[in-house]
Amino acid sequence: MPELEVTDPSRSLPAAGRAARTYLLLAAFVLLRAFGNLCLAWGTKHFPETLGGNPWAYLRVLLNPFVTLGIVMMIVAIVVRLALLAVADLSYVLPMTAIGYVLAALFGSVFLHEVVSAQHWTGTVLIFAGVALVSSTSQNTTQNTTQLHGNSAGKERKSR
Amino acid sequence: MTWILLSLVVVATALSDLLQSYEMKKTGDQVATASGMAKIPAMIFHKRYLILSILCLAVSFFAFMALVQRTTLSFAVPASAASFVVETILARFVLGEYVGPRRAAGVLLVLGGVVLLAR
Numbered sequence: 001m002p003e004l005e006v007t008d009p010s011r012s013l014p015a016a017g018r019a020a021r022t023y024l025l026l027a028a029f030v031l032l033r034a035f036g037n038l039c040l041a042w043g044t045k046h047f048p049e050t051l052g053g054n055p056w057a058y059l060r061v062l063l064n065p066f067v068t069l070g071i072v073m074m075i076v077a078i079v080v081r082l083a084l085l086a087v088a089d090l091s092y093v094l095p096m097t098a099i100g101y102v103l104a105a106l107f108g109s110v111f112l113h114e115v116v117s118a119q120h121w122t123g124t125v126l127i128f129a130g131v132a133l134v135s136s137t138s139q140n141t142t143q144n145t146t147q148l149h150g151n152s153a154g155k156e157r158k159s160r
Numbered sequence: 161m162t163w164i165l166l167s168l169v170v171v172a173t174a175l176s177d178l179l180q181s182y183e184m185k186k187t188g189d190q191v192a193t194a195s196g197m198a199k200i201p202a203m204i205f206h207k208r209y210l211i212l213s214i215l216c217l218a219v220s221f222f223a224f225m226a227l228v229q230r231t232t233l234s235f236a237v238p239a240s241a242a243s244f245v246v247e248t249i250l251a252r253f254v255l256g257e258y259v260g261p262r263r264a265a266g267v268l269l270v271l272g273g274v275v276l277l278a279r
Contacts, residue, residue, distance in 0.1 A: 021192050037228075037237060044229040051226040052161070058222065078217065079200045082184050082210075083192045090181035091251040091259050094244055095270040101238050105277050108234035116234055123238075123276030130269030133262050141258035142185060 018087055022139050025084040026096055032077035034103040038111060039070030045112070088139040095134040098127050165227040170243045172220035177247055179213035181255055234277065241274040 043066030049057045061067050084093055102124045108114035187203070190196050204210045228236040248267050252259045259267075 018189060018192075025192060037233065040225060041228050041233045044225055047229075051229050058225075061225075074221070078214075079197060082180060082200050082204075083197045085181045085184040086187055087189045087192045089251065089257045090177055090255060091248045091257045091263060091267070093181075094177075094247055094251075095263075095267050098241070098244075098270045098274065101241060101274050101277055104237035105234045108232060108237075112233055114232045114234045119276050120234075123273040126269050126273030126276065128273075130266040130271075130273060133266030133269060135266075137260060137263040137266070138258070142256055 019139065022084065022088050025080055025087070026093075029077055029080045029084060030097055030100045030103065032073050032080060033097070033100050034107060036070045036073035036077060037104060038107045039066045039073065041108075041112060043067035043070060089141055092134060092137065092139050095130055099131060102127055162227065162231055165223045165230075166239055166242075168223040169220045169227060169240045170246065172216045172223065173240065173243045174246045174250065176213040176216035176220060177243075178250055178254060179209040179216070181251070183207050183209040183213070185255075238274045238277040241271065244271050244274070 043064040044051060044061060046066070047061050047064055049060065051057055051061065062071070081093070105116050105120050105124070109116040184191070187207075191200060191203075204214060224236065224240065227240075231239075244267060248259060248264075251257045
């Protein structure tokens, strides 16, 4: 586990710390989103009204404790993901967080008794194979750490 | 209605992610620390692109909530992964990320897996 404090906030993170931090943030995000989704699904499915065009139904469903908990987890997940996007590419983060889809299928079958077909294992294997491939690529291709601070922070992308 | 909601989720998610990735890369990796993350909520209200991305996220979130209520979680979640392809292409051409053969193959494998999960 990386040490969670920066000695000099104007300096960017050391390369080794960046990779470990990226994995830590990835894990936190995947878990928060999976449990958040489960809470939302549970709450909305046990809600008597149909959601869609009526904004009042949305306001009322917010009072459901599961929906509230789900929303809190989603908000924390958003913050974690923003931090993640500061250290890693979008095209890296997206497939890596796909492990969440496997968790969603698992939670759907375990907690919500949804029928998950037999081919879901094939899908799971494909996702993990894809994640393994993507994880072997560089986490950040648009930025090198020496360019991080200083006034040209937004320009290096254009120069590629 | 299911497909309208699903398209809404995909388009809003892609837009939101592009805006977030662009703005956060510009901010730098110092925010990926415990003290840096504490500053992110306040940051959201100061950065134009982040405000816009949160609006897109809200649209995708409410559409997703309606989607998950009328279908199953094990359909809704993987189906919204259609945004993968759109976003990887946009990350390559709009954000200038390097999507090499290994990363592209990985994304396709993940997508294939997600489609299988959606059935």
